Amino acid sequence: MTPRLAPPTPEMFTSRLRSPAVTARVGLWLGIAFGLCFVTGLISHYAQQPSHPIPFPTSPSWGYRLTQGLHVTSGVAAIPLLLVKLWSVLPKLFEGLPLRDPRALLLTGLERASITVLVAASIFQLATGLFNAAQWYPWTTFSFRTTHYAIAWVAIGALVLHIAVKLPIIRDALTSDIEVVTHDRATATSPGPLSRRALVRTTFAAAGVAVLATAGSTVPWLRRVSVFAVRTGEGPGGVPINKSARAARVEESAMSPDWRLDVVVGGTTTSLTYADLRAMPQHTVDLPIACVEGWSAQGTWSGVRLADVLRLAGATTDREVAVTSLQQAGAFRRTTLPANFAADDRTLLALDLSGEQLSLDHGFPCRLIAPNRPGVLQTKWVSRLEVDA
Amino acid sequence: MRTRLLIGACGAVIALYGAFLELSRQDAGQWLEVGIWFGAGVAGHDAALSALVIGVCLLGSRLLPEPWRAPATIALVVWGTVTVVAVPVLTRAGARADNATLLDRPYLATWWAISAIVVVLVAVAGLVRSRRPRARE
Numbered sequence: 001m002t003p004r005l006a007p008p009t010p011e012m013f014t015s016r017l018r019s020p021a022v023t024a025r026v027g028l029w030l031g032i033a034f035g036l037c038f039v040t041g042l043i044s045h046y047a048q049q050p051s052h053p054i055p056f057p058t059s060p061s062w063g064y065r066l067t068q069g070l071h072v073t074s075g076v077a078a079i080p081l082l083l084v085k086l087w088s089v090l091p092k093l094f095e096g097l098p099l100r101d102p103r104a105l106l107l108t109g110l111e112r113a114s115i116t117v118l119v120a121a122s123i124f125q126l127a128t129g130l131f132n133a134a135q136w137y138p139w140t141t142f143s144f145r146t147t148h149y150a151i152a153w154v155a156i157g158a159l160v161l162h163i164a165v166k167l168p169i170i171r172d173a174l175t176s177d178i179e180v181v182t183h184d185r186a187t188a189t190s191p192g193p194l195s196r197r198a199l200v201r202t203t204f205a206a207a208g209v210a211v212l213a214t215a216g217s218t219v220p221w222l223r224r225v226s227v228f229a230v231r232t233g234e235g236p237g238g239v240p241i242n243k244s245a246r247a248a249r250v251e252e253s254a255m256s257p258d259w260r261l262d263v264v265v266g267g268t269t270t271s272l273t274y275a276d277l278r279a280m281p282q283h284t285v286d287l288p289i290a291c292v293e294g295w296s297a298q299g300t301w302s303g304v305r306l307a308d309v310l311r312l313a314g315a316t317t318d319r320e321v322a323v324t325s326l327q328q329a330g331a332f333r334r335t336t337l338p339a340n341f342a343a344d345d346r347t348l349l350a351l352d353l354s355g356e357q358l359s360l361d362h363g364f365p366c367r368l369i370a371p372n373r374p375g376v377l378q379t380k381w382v383s384r385l386e387v388d389a
Numbered sequence: 390m391r392t393r394l395l396i397g398a399c400g401a402v403i404a405l406y407g408a409f410l411e412l413s414r415q416d417a418g419q420w421l422e423v424g425i426w427f428g429a430g431v432a433g434h435d436a437a438l439s440a441l442v443i444g445v446c447l448l449g450s451r452l453l454p455e456p457w458r459a460p461a462t463i464a465l466v467v468w469g470t471v472t473v474v475a476v477p478v479l480t481r482a483g484a485r486a487d488n489a490t491l492l493d494r495p496y497l498a499t500w501w502a503i504s505a506i507v508v509v510l511v512a513v514a515g516l517v518r519s520r521r522p523r524a525r526e
Contacts, residue, residue, distance in 0.1 A: 080470035123430035134477035157404025164397035
């Protein structure tokens with residue numbers, strides 16, 4: 001028993017659980033989770049664009065709630081899957097390079113590089129996504145939205161490349177019994193505490209537990225079991241808050257008696273007071289707030305139809321509307337509401353939530369609420385609407 | 390083989406498109422930070438977390454009698470990965486004094502309670518297994 005300080009070699013890993021039979025089965029579901037996360041991420045990114053070459057639909061009103069809930073949930077499920085999958089292939093990290101054969105060296109080098117990119121991009125996406133969902137932004141320079149979107153393409157591209165390289169082994173492993181050792185390393189023979197089947201099932205169970213422990217932020221009936229959910233779902237009017245009035249620095253301007261809603265139609269401004277809005281026909285709709293961070297909640301909103309306000313100011317409802325908040329800073333201070341959303345009867349400037357006057361943190365005096373729209377674009381503390389004549 | 394080459398080439402093009410997006414929409418200082426995150430993520434997993442797991446498994450295989458190993462392994466996989474998922478809520482790093490609707494659960498206390506329950510479950514499961522005749526595999 002002399003202590004060795006040599007670098008590890010693949011031969012030192014003897015558990016037969018570290019087998020391509022396990023990797024392929026966990027990897028299949030990891031790939032499915034990544035695919036779902038990628039597609040729902042693209043939908044979210046598109047929904048947040050200021051203009052849509054192909055109109056983003058206003059129905060179903062819960063569409064974005066579903067896709068963004070799936071985005072965050074599939075990302076959470078991917079974390080246990082990725083950790084176990086990486087565990088199962090760890091010996092490969094210590095494989096030597098074929099230094100004597102230039103062609104093999106090049107191919108191996110390229111494959112190793114692509115896997116490094118895949119692992120780095122995967123960890124980056126899951127970590128930044130997980131942090132963002134808990135409103136934790138430990139990065140200082142890069143834009144989360146731009147970078148999370150760009151690196152998603154890197155991760156999914158590297159994944160497709162990886163699948164192409166490994167396809168024969170994947171196919172073989174998935175069509176043979178899990179105990180078959182064809183692709184195992186020669187030294188991977190020691191039995192380990194679990195069977196391979198038990199390890200794979202445990203991994204799926206871990207992914208399931210991770211989802212149950214967090215998904216209550218968006219699935220109301222899971223609230224009691226989601227002990228690690230970022231939000232209980234409680235809040236004024238039964239709806240949580242993302243950005244408070246204090247954080248947005250609008251406490252004074254929102255409470256000011258001088259507040260007016262300016263509706264600018266081709267250069268002509270109509271100023272409406274809070275009492276003017278209250279005097280207009282009031283409508284009530286049940287619509288979800290579905291945040292990009294994955295939480296969502298259904299609310300009963302009452303207020304005036306946006307289309308009514310636009311018509312009152314002399315605008316037609318076939319144009320996009322620029323919606324400006326009292327917020328003085330922030331990327332979403334001014335948002336663009338596409339024409340199909342502006343024309344939808346369910347799109348309100350809400351004055352009440354759950355039968356009570358909108359709380360300051362929910363956007364008092366009035367906020368935008370539209371169907372099937374990312375929460376970050378449901379502008380609070382609205383002060384100005386602009387439409388081209 | 391040709392199909393695989395085609396799929397692989399598509400993958401490479403998609404990944405390069407992502408790199409192009411990042412490089413064209415962010416500046417050099419921002420790439421640098423993304424690079425640091427890439428490196429830290431890989432190092433954090435491949436060096437720190439992997440070494441920790443190897444150490445725990447080695448310790449477990451030396452210290453735990455056979456009947457407790459399978460329950461302990463199952464517990465480690467589920468508890469360990471769920472703990473990783475819970476890191477942002479356990480640290481409460483994103484909590485804000487002006488928003489009571491955010492991070493509004495007793496996360497750390499729950500985590501301790503769950504951890505204690507897991508230990509008890511593993512202990513009981515091992516005890517049950519150790520009293521069973523060893524006929525099954």
